[in-house]
Amino acid sequence: MVRILYGSCASVTSFNTQPEAGRRAYEQDHIPGAVFFDLNADLSGPKEQHVGRHPLPPLEAFALKLGAAGIGEETEVVVYDDQGGSIAARLWWTLKYLGHERVRLLAEGYSGWRDAGHPVTDELSTPVARAFVPRVNEALLADVGQVRTAIGREGAVLIDARKPAHYTGEDTSKYAKAGHIPGAVNRFWEAGSPGGVFQGAAAQKARFKDIPADAEVIVYCGAGVTATPNVLALAEAGYRDVKLYVGSWSDWVSYSENPIAMGNGLVSKTHKVSKQ
Known part of the structure; x- marks a missing residue:
């Protein structure tokens, strides 16, 4: 059925x-x-x-x-x-x-x-x-504490699924604070579905080829929605330890103590941009 x-x-x-x-x-x-x-x-x-x-x-x-x-x-x-x-x-x-x-x-x-x-x-x-x-299946979910401990830890990879300008902090129009979680790499989710068509395993593997197959991967976006195509893409590519940070960037920046990295890699605990 x-x-x-x-x-x-x-x-x-x-x-x-x-x-x-x-x-x-x-x-x-x-x-x-x-x-x-x-x-x-x-x-x-x-x-x-x-x-x-x-x-x-x-x-x-x-x-x-x-x-x-x-x-x-x-x-x-x-x-x-x-x-x-x-x-x-x-x-x-x-x-x-x-x-x-x-x-x-x-x-x-x-x-x-x-x-x-x-x-x-x-x-x-x-x-x-x-x-x-x-x-x-709690193994599929990451919370803010798990993300904090994953930063800089060997074998752990954070993936930011937002568009590059949001990741770097150049576009300040959407979020209360600009930038990304320190150490995260950017893989814009739309690259996995060009023209609105979700790509197969070979194309998805090419997108993540620099990420070790046995890595512990945590994926986030702005609010836990557009990260999920990357989670699916990673599954298609053969990755088996992939978690979704459901709260994502909108949760991360709600904690004043959480560090933020900008496009140049500098980390700030206080960098704020007024939401427009």
Whole structure:
């Protein structure tokens, strides 16, 4: 049985400014049988001081939503969006975190499916409810303490999935503080899905070829969403010890004591840029 889930269709730059765009797009047309999951309402929990902009949803409540969507232990899940996998990968990772292994990403996304002439519909799905029992895999998750101890530790690699100008601190328009976590390397997530098509193992291996295969990898972005395509890409490339720092940069900069590195590698504990 295949259940296709639709992540939010809001553009990557409009997570918060157009929260209803994804649902409107889904209601207009979607893959037959698909059900809709929204980034803010379903895949994220309440914001607090130190959890970042898109913390994990309450797991028991989310498990009930999954069950209501027709997802049980044996359900094969295919996730898709129309944003290069940026949001669908968040659902992919969350299902993996909850112990559901039978989940894949539709590499070409919704536009690729539709443009290839595959069927679409505006008919809303009415799935048969199932019991979803979470089996949390904490090995997939990193918190701020683990990130702190990973800085400079042999065998540990931090990957920043944001666009280069945010990583270097040149673009100061989006975050309360500019820069990146000291020691992190930049691998912009969109490089793994040029033209909106998620690339296969060979291309993903080339993106991370300078990172040892046995490294302990922690991936972050701005708020724990666009890091997940890099987590998926690393899995495709054969890396087995990969964690998502869900709080990501928005959580890191909420601690005044956390160090920040700029594009030139200098580290500051107090560098701040007013959010515009």
